[in-house]
Amino acid sequence: KVLWMRRQRVLRRLLHKYRESKKIDKHLYHSLYLRCKGNVFKNKRTLMEHIHKKKADQARSKQLSDQADARRHKVREARRRREERLTQKKEELLQTYAKEEEA
Numbered sequence: 001k002v003l004w005m006r007r008q009r010v011l012r013r014l015l016h017k018y019r020e021s022k023k024i025d026k027h028l029y030h031s032l033y034l035r036c037k038g039n040v041f042k043n044k045r046t047l048m049e050h051i052h053k054k055k056a057d058q059a060r061s062k063q064l065s066d067q068a069d070a071r072r073h074k075v076r077e078a079r080r081r082r083e084e085r086l087t088q089k090k091e092e093l094l095q096t097y098a099k100e101e102e103a
Helices: 002-020 026-037 044-102
Strands: none
Touching: 002 026, 002 044, 026 044
16 A cells, blocks of 8 residues: 555656646646556656657647648648639630620
8 A cells, every 4th residue: 555655646746747847738637647546557657658658649640630731721722723713714715705706
């Protein structure tokens, strides 16, 4: 029991420190706190490794979503420009036909 309490205090202290220094947000803090309580992490090192892995995953997913948004925006702009070109071409054709009919 004493070992359990000591381990919990160490892990919780680390979580508090990371949350105060803004290394983890409150949502990640809460989930990790509950995992510590549920005996998922056997020591401080495994908890730190898990935190770094989670942060890397979050950064990667954010980067991928940003890339997808940029790609969507680029495609939308290209489609809009293409539509403008086509409408301009149609108007020019209509004007040339109108001139031919007048002559």
